[in-house]
Amino acid sequence: MLKQRVLTALWLLPLMLGMLFWANGAIWGLFCGVMTMLALWEYGRIVGFSRAVQRDYLLGNGFFLLTAWVANWQLPKFVWLLVLAFWLVVMPIWLRQKWQPKGTMAMLVGCVLMLPFWFGMMVLRPDGEAAGALLAVLVLVWIADSGAYFIGRKLGKRPLASVISPKKSWEGALGGWLIVLIYMCWAREWGWLGFEMNWFGTMLVSTILVAVSVGGDLLESWLKRAGGVKDSSQLLAGHGGVFDRIDSLIAVVAVYAAVMVLCA
Template sequence: MLKTRILTALVLLPLMLAALFFFPPHVWAAFSWLIIGLALWEYSRMARIAGLLQWGYLAVCTALAAAAWWVAYMPSALVMSASLLVWLVLAPMWLRKRWSIPGGVPAMLLGMLLMFPAWFAFLAWHPDNSAISGKQLLAVMGLVWVADVAAYFAGKTFGKHKLAPAISPGKSWEGVAGAVVGVAAYVWFVNDLGWLNIPLPLVLLLPLAMGLTAVSVVGDLLESWFKRSAGIKDSSSLLPGHGGVYDRIDSLIAVLAVSHALRLLLA
């Protein structure tokens, strides 16, 4: 399984790097929507939105994304602040109460509320194909990847105290601690390289990164709970060794939305 995961990652990473540094803005917008759209498709399966209703839902969402791109619409700070409520209030409450995904229209609205802010964040963090914005977005995404890898190995090595056994039995508090340590070192490193390009001192960047690490854990747990409540192991089998696209970007969806909202509010 680990070998398959590594081989898949070795294929996907060059594709993402090429998209970040070589795709023109309109192709980047389409490529990033493909990622989000696939995750939305997998979410719709968990929500038991099927048949023509599912394809109609995905078509409407894609049309809305295309229209937003066409008219150069980007959400304001006030609109994006809804993401803070979703990930800092609603998602933790959802995990605490262990609600199932609602059916019908509420499920569709929830899917849009989860996915669209992440897509807008993809565009906002990387509005052109410049190396500066490409490195900045790569640094944000790297935070999620480092947290995931550090949590995995720390949990495998030291994990004894379960984080949320009823939701994701494999996750531990030791894994979270490993993620915190890994992210702290990573943020120091990329900030020293100048990739973050955020006018904040390291003494403020580190607490912000710790907060985003917590958000990434919430995003991961929420998708795990969606799968558990839907009675499935993986969101799909699109990525060998990794499950589905939503499995891979669950934390990234949360971190992108929250980081962009904070950037707008602090600007």
């Protein structure tokens, strides 16, 4: 399993970095669209869409993203406010109440999860020369996840969400948060954040993003547990599916892009 994870990561990381810095706008939009649609397909499997519903759902969302890509649509600020409300207010309540989306609500949730992610990827990386803000977000998610994993293994005692994800601990989450704070101070000094912010604001945004990253991970874990699924798919050997790999990123990209748009 570890060998498979390493081998998959060895081609995934260069692919992501290559697209991030050297793809033109059209290829970047297509790349992010494929990633979004694969995650949306996996989401449909997790929540139990029938084959017919899954087909129509993917066609509808695919057509919307294609139109947005061709027409260069931007989400208005009030939509980004709703995105913030979902991740900062609705998501914690959801995890506490352990809702199980069904029918129309499941379709709506899929759109709320995936579509702002695509728009956020466009906002944070308008071109290869301005890829620093998105790279900063990617590194933040990787640091938060890796820090929480390794510190949790060494020091973890108190479960963070025992019913949803028994292996996650408060100690791991706090350790990942502290490492992210150090990293974000450095990223701010180098001007990677995409907008000007004082030290206190940087710490506040960092704290929110770490909480959202953990929440995105837990939300996908809950969806899989409620759907009786171990992995979102087997597309990525040793890693599960695309949704498994970008669950935290979906949340963080949406919130970070919302902050950038609303602060502009």
